[in-house]
């Protein structure tokens with residue numbers, strides 16, 4: 001399955017996915033329907049009051065100013081002032097309410113995106129850069145917040161004002177009204193023609209922001225290599241390039257976003273010119289009063305001012321849409337590692353069995369080719385083979401980090417896909433080649449994902465550690481369980497990280513323990529200690545050891561040689577050495 005987010009093309013199937021994601025967006029604001037309704041009412045009241053203004057002014061001019069009835073003029077002026085104050089209040093209410101909706105949507109959206117990231121399989125993270133994902137969680141979601149907080153109700157308000165004004169113009173004088181509105185048609189056609197282009201320019205810009213973020217993340221993650229190889233200039237140059245690219249796409253997006261404004265302004269000016277020219281003619285022929293012309297002009301303004309505002313709002317909307325596309329691509333992804341109902345009629349009495357398993361990474365060659373083997377309970381297996389031969393891949397399939405392209409993996413006689421992630425991780429412990437620790441203490445890291453001992457006190461945990469023969473390992477840490485650990489820091493050595501990963505896996509008491517190069521950075525004495533711990537694991541525990549060092553595989557009951565898509569049983573350590581030396585099966 002392809003999980004590369006930057007390869008989405010917006011084809012039909014993806015459009016359906018976007019539609020689904022749009023439903024998700026609506027679900028996010030569903031809880032806010034009361035606030036939205038209130039804000040909507042506030043906007044309508046605001047627009048209604050603003051719309052009434054010109055009528056009252058026109059009426060006052062024609063009936064009281066011309067006849068010099070100052071009392072009535074003053075009364076209507078006070079009425080107008082009252083209306084404007086109420087409009088101010090509703091405007092403020094609307095802004096406040098929508099600000100809350102925007103922030104809440106942002107909050108929920110970020111949670112939804114992050115939760116989705118936690119659901120996705122390893123294959124997804126192989127194909128996407130962390131920096132780009134961070135940018136989607138941080139930057140793209142904020143584009144939607146801005147739209148909700150600042151634009152949505154203005155958008156509705158502007159439309160309401162425009163409809164009201166248009167109705168008034170057409171009602172008072174149909175031909176003049178239609179002529180005054182005609183330039184808006186131009187603006188509308190222009191909008192239709194350019195919107196997709198504007199959205200695309202914004203999408204390119206957001207993608208380049210994601211690319212820049214990925215670049216920053218990569219250089220921060222690898223700063224030591226950069227310093228050691230004196231590659232600072234190289235990375236500076238690379239960053240300058242992506243920054244330059246981002247600058248260029250931002251300028252283009254900015255230009256695209258501003259393209260509506262002059263066209264909308266021009267159509268507004270045309271509208272006014274038309275009304276003025278025809279209006280003078282209508283007054284000269286006594287079909288229009290001065291007051292009516294003034295209110296007419298005001299309504300033309302009331303129509304075109306929101307239209308001008310729409311120019312900005314519309315580009316904001318295109319930015320939000322482009323951001324939403326990037327988020328919805330992520331939200332609509334489904335993990336391909338679903339828990340399925342076990343329909344295979346295949347059985348095996350072994351703890352784990354590969355039956356005709358083939359596997360290849362997306363866009364890569366086949367790494368394993370119709371492999372079959374079985375692992376018995378309580379035995380120790382070693383996987384050996386040349387670098388890149390497929391050992392880690394085999395172990396990853398055993399831990400179901402990926403599913404086979406064809407064939408089936410059976411755990412305890414059942415399709416491994418029929419186990420829930422909890423059941424599976426309970427049964428299988430995996431010590432990865434590159435141990436990763438979370439910021440916290442040794443204790444936090446030992447209990448990571450371990451429900452059983454979560455609430456144990458340090459003393460109780462120390463007893464469990466002693467019973468599991470792990471005491472000798474814990475002593476390697478100055479402050480024992482309370483030793484501070486940092487995900488990216490150097491407070492613990494690589495070997496110590498491997499020790500924590502080892503203890504973490506053993507404490508979970510799994511049926512199957514996979515050690516992928518787990519002793520590569522550990523001294524010989526400690527390695528012997530690990531060997532003893534492994535030997536003393538409960539009898540039913542099956543161990544799989546991936547190692548390049550021969551002494552670590554000496555104690556294995558069976559050795560598998562993995563290379564060029566094949567898994568071959570090596571009868572003895574000597575056979576394995578021969579195979580390693582010749583890189584192939586010996587006859």
Ligand SMILES: Nc1ncnc2c1ncn2[C@@H]1O[C@H](COP(=O)(O)OP(=O)(O)OP(=O)(O)O)[C@@H](O)[C@H]1O
Pocket residue numbers: 126361362364367385386387388389390391392393394
């Ligand atoms: N995430 C991945 N995406 C694409 N190809 C991969 C990925 N991981 C491994 N491969 C490819 O699969 C093949 C087997 O890799 P694997 O890591 O299983 O080998 P290995 O035997 O464990 O090697 P080593 O001894 O170096 O750890 C290699 O050709 C590698 O390039």
